[in-house]
Amino acid sequence: MDTSDPDLLPADLLPEGLEDRLPRAAAAATRVMRTIHGVMEGHGYDRVLPPMIEFERSLASRMAGITSRRMFRFVDPQSLRMMALRSDITPQIGRIAGTRLAAAPRPLRLCYAGQVVTIKGDGLDPAREKLQCGAELIGADNVAAAAEVVAVAIEALQAAGAKGVSVDFTLPDLVDTLAAEALPLAPGQIDAVRRELDTKDAGGLVDAGGEAYVPLLYATGDFATAIDKLAAIDAGGALAGRIAALREIALRLDGRARLTLDPSERHGFEYQSWFGFVLYAEGVRGALGRGGTYRIAAPDADGAGHEGEVATGFSLYPDALIDLIASAEPPADKLFLPLGHDRAAADRLRAIGWRTVAALSEADEAATLGCTHVLGAAGPVAL
Numbered sequence: 001m002d003t004s005d006p007d008l009l010p011a012d013l014l015p016e017g018l019e020d021r022l023p024r025a026a027a028a029a030t031r032v033m034r035t036i037h038g039v040m041e042g043h044g045y046d047r048v049l050p051p052m053i054e055f056e057r058s059l060a061s062r063m064a065g066i067t068s069r070r071m072f073r074f075v076d077p078q079s080l081r082m083m084a085l086r087s088d089i090t091p092q093i094g095r096i097a098g099t100r101l102a103a104a105p106r107p108l109r110l111c112y113a114g115q116v117v118t119i120k121g122d123g124l125d126p127a128r129e130k131l132q133c134g135a136e137l138i139g140a141d142n143v144a145a146a147a148e149v150v151a152v153a154i155e156a157l158q159a160a161g162a163k164g165v166s167v168d169f170t171l172p173d174l175v176d177t178l179a180a181e182a183l184p185l186a187p188g189q190i191d192a193v194r195r196e197l198d199t200k201d202a203g204g205l206v207d208a209g210g211e212a213y214v215p216l217l218y219a220t221g222d223f224a225t226a227i228d229k230l231a232a233i234d235a236g237g238a239l240a241g242r243i244a245a246l247r248e249i250a251l252r253l254d255g256r257a258r259l260t261l262d263p264s265e266r267h268g269f270e271y272q273s274w275f276g277f278v279l280y281a282e283g284v285r286g287a288l289g290r291g292g293t294y295r296i297a298a299p300d301a302d303g304a305g306h307e308g309e310v311a312t313g314f315s316l317y318p319d320a321l322i323d324l325i326a327s328a329e330p331p332a333d334k335l336f337l338p339l340g341h342d343r344a345a346a347d348r349l350r351a352i353g354w355r356t357v358a359a360l361s362e363a364d365e366a367a368t369l370g371c372t373h374v375l376g377a378a379g380p381v382a383l
Helices: 023-042 056-061 090-098 143-160 174-180 187-198 202-207 211-218 223-233 240-253 319-328 343-351
Strands: 053-055 073-075 082-085 108-117 129-138 166-170 258-261 272-280 289-295 310-316 335-337 356-358 373-376 379-382
Touching: 023 108, 023 129, 023 143, 023 319, 053 056, 056 082, 056 090, 090 108, 090 129, 090 310, 129 143, 129 319, 143 240, 143 272, 143 289, 143 310, 143 319, 166 240, 174 187, 174 211, 187 202, 187 211, 202 211, 211 223, 223 240, 223 258, 240 258, 240 272, 272 310, 335 343, 343 356, 343 373, 343 379
Parallel strands: 166 258, 335 356, 335 373
Antiparallel strands: 053 082, 073 082, 108 129, 129 310, 166 272, 272 289, 289 310, 373 379
C-alpha cells in the first residue's frame, strides 16, 4: 500500500506507533496500573494528576537534558503561546513540587500514572504512546532515598506480575566525575568518550582520547564482582563515595532482586546525576523502567533553569509486561443472565466479584456472548 498519499490510506488506520488496547489487554492494563499505584500509595506516595498538555517552556525547563524536540508541539489558540504534549511526566511532578507544593514538608513523596507521547519511537521500539507510572521522592537524594525508591519500584513490578526482576545500577555522571581530575579529558573529548562508552566500543574510546576509560567497559555484570572491578579501577579515589553508596544500596535491598552494574550506561539518563538504575524482568523485552537521582530546575521568568531541589525517583513503562500478562492469563469467568432472571441473586453475585451479561432478547446465547456460566435456580452453572 502506498502510504505517501494520505488519500489512499484507510480512514480508520492508526498512525505508526499508536495502537488500541482491546478488552483483555485493557483489563490487564487497568489491573497493573491499579496494583502499581497501590504499592506506591502503601509506601506513603500521594498521587497527583497533571494535565496532558502544558506550555512547552515549562515542560522543557524543569530537568537538565529534557528538550522539546521529542514532543508534539502546537500553538495554543487562546494564549498564542507554544504548547506541548508531554513526553515524560517527571518534569510535571517537578513543576508541581516547586510551585503548588513548594511549602509542603520535605521529603515530599508523590506518585503518578498516565500516558505519554513522543514524536518517534525509541530504538527498536516503535511505540510513540506509552503508559508511565512512577514515584518521586523530592528533597532527598542520599543512600536511604535511593534504596527506598529502588525497593518500591521492585515491589511494584513484582506485585503487578513481573517475574525474575533484575536491577542494573549505573553512575550517570561517571565521565564528568573522572574527567575533572582522576582521568582528565579536554572539554571537547567528553561527549565523544561518553558516546563510545555507551556503544561499548573499546577502539572508538581509544580514538576519542579515552584510552584510560577502556577498563570501565569490563566493570560490568553481577554487582558483587563488577563493583570490586570498579573499585580496583578507581585508584585515585574519585569514585570512592559513589562506590560506598552503591554497596550500601545493594545491602539494603537484601536480595529483593538480582543486582547488576554497568557504571558507564547513560542511555535514557538525560537528567540523572550520581545514581541511576534500570529495571528488567524475565520474559519481557527491553527495560521496564529506570530511575535515579536528579535536580529539579527552578526556571527564571525568562525560562532559564537554575539548580533547584534534589530528588530521587523512578518511572515504569509497563506496556510490555501488560502484553505478557494479557496473553498468558485465561479468560475471566462471565455469568450469563437469562431473560427473567432473579435480579436480587444477580446483584449478590456481582457484589462478590462475578461479571454478568444479561440477555436482551431470546436470541442471546451464553456461549455466543463469551460466557462461562449461566445463572440457574441454585446459582451459577458452568457451561
